[in-house]
Amino acid sequence: MSRQQRYDRQIRFPAIGKAGQQRLSAATVAILGCGALGSVAAEILARAGVGRLTLIDRDTVEWSNLQRQSLYTEADAHVGRAKADAAAERLRRINSDIDIQPHVVDVTADTIGSMLSGTSLVIDGSDNFGIRFLLNDYSLETRLPWVHGGCVGATGQATFLTGRGQPCFRCLIPEPPPAAAQQTCDTVGVVGAATHLVASLQAMLAIRFLSAMPDARDVGNNGPDDNGEVDNSTSGQFHGVDSAVYSMDLWGGRFRRYEIASMHCKACQQGKRDFLHGNAAAAGDQSTVLCGRNAVQIAASGTKIDLERVGRQWSELGRVDQNAFFVRLHLAAEATGSEVVTESRTLTLFRDGRAVIAGTDDLSVARSLYARYVGG
Numbered sequence: 001m002s003r004q005q006r007y008d009r010q011i012r013f014p015a016i017g018k019a020g021q022q023r024l025s026a027a028t029v030a031i032l033g034c035g036a037l038g039s040v041a042a043e044i045l046a047r048a049g050v051g052r053l054t055l056i057d058r059d060t061v062e063w064s065n066l067q068r069q070s071l072y073t074e075a076d077a078h079v080g081r082a083k084a085d086a087a088a089e090r091l092r093r094i095n096s097d098i099d100i101q102p103h104v105v106d107v108t109a110d111t112i113g114s115m116l117s118g119t120s121l122v123i124d125g126s127d128n129f130g131i132r133f134l135l136n137d138y139s140l141e142t143r144l145p146w147v148h149g150g151c152v153g154a155t156g157q158a159t160f161l162t163g164r165g166q167p168c169f170r171c172l173i174p175e176p177p178p179a180a181a182q183q184t185c186d187t188v189g190v191v192g193a194a195t196h197l198v199a200s201l202q203a204m205l206a207i208r209f210l211s212a213m214p215d216a217r218d219v220g221n222n223g224p225d226d227n228g229e230v231d232n233s234t235s236g237q238f239h240g241v242d243s244a245v246y247s248m249d250l251w252g253g254r255f256r257r258y259e260i261a262s263m264h265c266k267a268c269q270q271g272k273r274d275f276l277h278g279n280a281a282a283a284g285d286q287s288t289v290l291c292g293r294n295a296v297q298i299a300a301s302g303t304k305i306d307l308e309r310v311g312r313q314w315s316e317l318g319r320v321d322q323n324a325f326f327v328r329l330h331l332a333a334e335a336t337g338s339e340v341v342t343e344s345r346t347l348t349l350f351r352d353g354r355a356v357i358a359g360t361d362d363l364s365v366a367r368s369l370y371a372r373y374v375g376g
């Protein structure tokens, strides 16, 4: 069987067909977060022949990811490889005919435009509300469709959002819940079988939308399609996809679909972009203690770091791991006599100046380590 026949079984599916397959290959999908949802959705979309994938993730592979993030292996966790980098390599082995671009960055109000420019659709693979509210603002501003997904424990949901509002993500959740009220995978756990189902549903909604579009390049930042291309044949649908919430409890075996009531929404009806331009946008750029991970993230400084030069300097201070995406310094525990006074720590510095300091959850300790080894 030739390479051209790779998509044969999908083309035989009448709702996709040859035309749908061509639209998929003309599309660009950004995977915002390559964790449990993003890595699985990315694999499905790569195999389905989406022409261009942008993989965006700020984190590195940890041992606790392997239970559900099926693109990664023990070797990735062992060296703490950047997720976007590891995912890109796996996906290129799966489909060498498509273009795959990894980006190891923290998406903020400042960087989201450069990351998502030219994108047809975004898969929400993020693990926090801040990024989802930012993505929602950006989506409304540029009319970029995205597929929200979330999963905690064995429950999850997925929703296609058009970027035209009514509904948008803030119609569903008006304000980010306070941090203490949020259940996260770090606190209540998550079952791999549930994340796979949510990711699969996100990929399906993306494929339905992308294969039905008149031209994948006509949506998103490259120009809104207001020229009668919206599919109004079925009420409430946009290019054949509805914006209902698909909600599931895998452990209890309950599945439900409900419409989002769009009323007095600050974002899509009142036009507020609090997370893209407002105070909340600035707050998103601050350094944070990474919940449940004994690590602190120092926000990007905005200056480009010469990682090769830093790596050479650090090699005199301790063990250094280095690749195209980051440089990591291992700081050994310091001891006085038999008493350990500091724990062993690692400082991982990315090209945009962002750093993750593992081995402490104290913001001031992390900042002083950053100042000592990176500067600023």
Ligand SMILES: [Zn+2]
Binding pocket: 165, 166, 167, 168, 169, 170, 171, 172, 262, 265, 266, 267, 268, 269
């Ligand atoms: Zn809204």
